[in-house]
Amino acid sequence: xxxxxxxxxxxxxxxxxxxxxxxxxxxxxxxxxxxxxxxxxxxxxxxxxxxxxxxxxxxxxxxxxxxxxxxxxxxxxxxxxxxxxxxxxxxxxxxxxxxxxxxxxxxxxxxxxxxxxxxxxxxxxxxxxxxxxxxxxxxxxxxxxxxxxxxxxxxxxxxxxxxxxxxxxxxxxxx
Amino acid sequence: xxxxxxxxxxxxxxxxxxxxxxxxxxxxxxxxxxxxxxxxxxxxxxxxxxxxxxxxxxxxxxxxxxxxxxxxxxxxxxxxxxxxxxxxxxxxxxxxxxxxxxxxxxxxxxxxxxxxxxxxxxxxxxxxxxxxxxxxxxxxxxxxxxxxxxxxxxxxxxxxxxxxxxxxxxxxxxxxxxxxxxxxxxxxxxxxxxxxxxxxxxxxxxxxxxxxxxxxxxxxxxxxxxxxxxxxxxxxxxxxxxxxxxxxxxxxxxxxxxxxxxxxxxxxxxxxxxxxxxxxxxxxxxxxxxxxxxxxxxxxxxxxxxxxxxxxxxxxxxxxxxxxxxxxxxxxxxxxxxxxxxxxxxxxxxxxxxxxxx
Numbered sequence: 001x002x003x004x005x006x007x008x009x010x011x012x013x014x015x016x017x018x019x020x021x022x023x024x025x026x027x028x029x030x031x032x033x034x035x036x037x038x039x040x041x042x043x044x045x046x047x048x049x050x051x052x053x054x055x056x057x058x059x060x061x062x063x064x065x066x067x068x069x070x071x072x073x074x075x076x077x078x079x080x081x082x083x084x085x086x087x088x089x090x091x092x093x094x095x096x097x098x099x100x101x102x103x104x105x106x107x108x109x110x111x112x113x114x115x116x117x118x119x120x121x122x123x124x125x126x127x128x129x130x131x132x133x134x135x136x137x138x139x140x141x142x143x144x145x146x147x148x149x150x151x152x153x154x155x156x157x158x159x160x161x162x163x164x165x166x167x168x169x170x171x172x173x174x175x
Numbered sequence: 176x177x178x179x180x181x182x183x184x185x186x187x188x189x190x191x192x193x194x195x196x197x198x199x200x201x202x203x204x205x206x207x208x209x210x211x212x213x214x215x216x217x218x219x220x221x222x223x224x225x226x227x228x229x230x231x232x233x234x235x236x237x238x239x240x241x242x243x244x245x246x247x248x249x250x251x252x253x254x255x256x257x258x259x260x261x262x263x264x265x266x267x268x269x270x271x272x273x274x275x276x277x278x279x280x281x282x283x284x285x286x287x288x289x290x291x292x293x294x295x296x297x298x299x300x301x302x303x304x305x306x307x308x309x310x311x312x313x314x315x316x317x318x319x320x321x322x323x324x325x326x327x328x329x330x331x332x333x334x335x336x337x338x339x340x341x342x343x344x345x346x347x348x349x350x351x352x353x354x355x356x357x358x359x360x361x362x363x364x365x366x367x368x369x370x371x372x373x374x375x376x377x378x379x380x381x382x383x384x385x386x387x388x389x390x391x392x393x394x395x396x397x398x399x400x401x402x403x404x405x406x407x408x409x410x411x412x413x414x415x416x417x418x419x420x421x422x423x424x425x426x427x428x429x430x431x432x433x434x435x436x437x438x439x440x441x442x443x444x445x446x447x448x449x450x451x452x453x454x455x456x457x458x459x460x461x462x463x464x465x466x467x468x469x470x471x472x473x474x475x476x477x478x479x480x481x482x483x484x485x486x487x488x489x490x491x492x493x494x495x496x497x498x499x500x501x502x503x504x505x506x507x508x509x510x511x512x513x514x515x516x517x518x519x520x521x522x523x524x525x526x527x528x529x530x531x532x533x
Contacts, residue, residue: 051453
């Protein structure tokens with residue numbers, strides 16, 4: 001039995017609030033780069049980008065990131081070695097303020113992998129982390145700066161974020 | 176069926192028939208285009224000392240019921256309708272509108288072409304009006320000589336704090352003449368609500384250690400509100416998540432350096448589409464405004480415009496760039512009016528959670 005913990009309205013609201021909080025803490029949108037972690041993180045990043053553009057009439061650059069190669073549980077290193085992590089390689093992230101965006105923050109290992117990937121690309125001024133759900137159970141010293149909703153969960157439970165762009169609906173379910 | 180008159184400051188006179196009380200009263204005439212929710216409208220303290228006309232053709236058909244009061248007292252000066260009806264099958268109806276007005280000594284007048292009246296006001300601007308027995312020169316002289324009280328907030332807002340206990344977040348509501356809808360929305364969300372007088376000092380507010388602060392709606396001219404209130408708002412927004420509506424929104428804007436203008440034609444009703452800029456959504460909400468934040472007067476370093484009225488272009492929402500503080504010009508509590516924006520209260524409580532998580 002899956003239970004809805006965030007419906008479509010609440011998801012919209014969370015993304016709206018995170019967008020405003022990004023403006024608050026970044027003191028505007030100068031030098032901002034959004035990095036969406038594949039798959040769902042990219043769609044959330046695009047929605048935040050849309051919202052920033054609506055408010056400020058400026059398009060903030062967005063980069064898609066596939067962290068497979070950088071994962072500490074990546075067993076097939078040879079196969080993934082030639083994979084391209086970033087959707088755009090010529091973007092200059094030096095001295096930029098990066099907001100890393102993902103759907104669920106759990107062990108923190110995905111985020112660590114993302115930090116590794118960004119590290120290879122340059123030296124940003126600051127990296128902050130925005131997630132729709134923080135479900136706890138960290139295995140690394142990582143925390144989010146912008147959280148849609150904290151959902152304390154059991155490790156036996158499964159949390160699933162669905163987004164309209166690929167899943168046909170906006171909802172977060174727990175089962 | 177007593178014949179009476181609605182007379183306007185510019186010399187215009189409308190003939191109608193009395194219902195409710197037979198008192199003679201004077202006030203600023205405002206016209207609401209709301210189709211429903213007359214009980215909420217006439218008990219909303221925002222209309223303190225005003226005569227309210229309804230452009231909706233028939234008013235009174237659901238009586239007065241225990242659930243739709245927006246304040247215990249009603250301090251409007253008169254009700255103007257096209258047709259007063261007292262045939263109701265509403266199961267909550269205990270009282271007819273006419274009896275209610277009689278009990279409160281508020282005059283009502285029916286048989287006025289309120290749409291014509293609205294056109295007249297929209298063309299000639301807001302003005303004083305009286306509901307009187309005879310429309311002679313003396314009545315007009317009296318009307319013109321009447322100086323309307325500008326102590327609206329002082330009259331309708333509380334001057335002693337009270338608590339509405341709840342098991343959730345502790346929220347302070349600064350009462351500028353609030354409508355109950357605001358408290359109802361917070362109660363629904365289990366808030367522990369402390370209602371404080373509008374002129375409470377900064378330190379008294381902070382001493383109560385609230386998790387959030389709400390600046391309520393209220394009557395009157397924001398430019399006549401004591402300077403001290405603006406200073407309090409300016410300090411408090413840096414400490415506690417803030418949400419404001421109506422008059423509260425106008426004061427928040429003033430505190431942050433924006434300009435307030437009096438609208439030539441105020442807007443009362445819920446027929447204006449409002450654009451929520453961040454998501455490009457259109458919402459409808461009950462608006463009762465005679466003042467507005469002047470467009471482009473907001474210091475862009477301080478404030479973001481978040482909502483805009485698509486009919487008259489007025490600013491309908493603001494947000495501070497540095498602090499979790501946001502405001503709307505309209506009434507999001509849906510009484511009367513659409514519930515499109517009621518989840519703004521959830522947004523407020525979520526911003527408190529977020530601030531706490533930092």
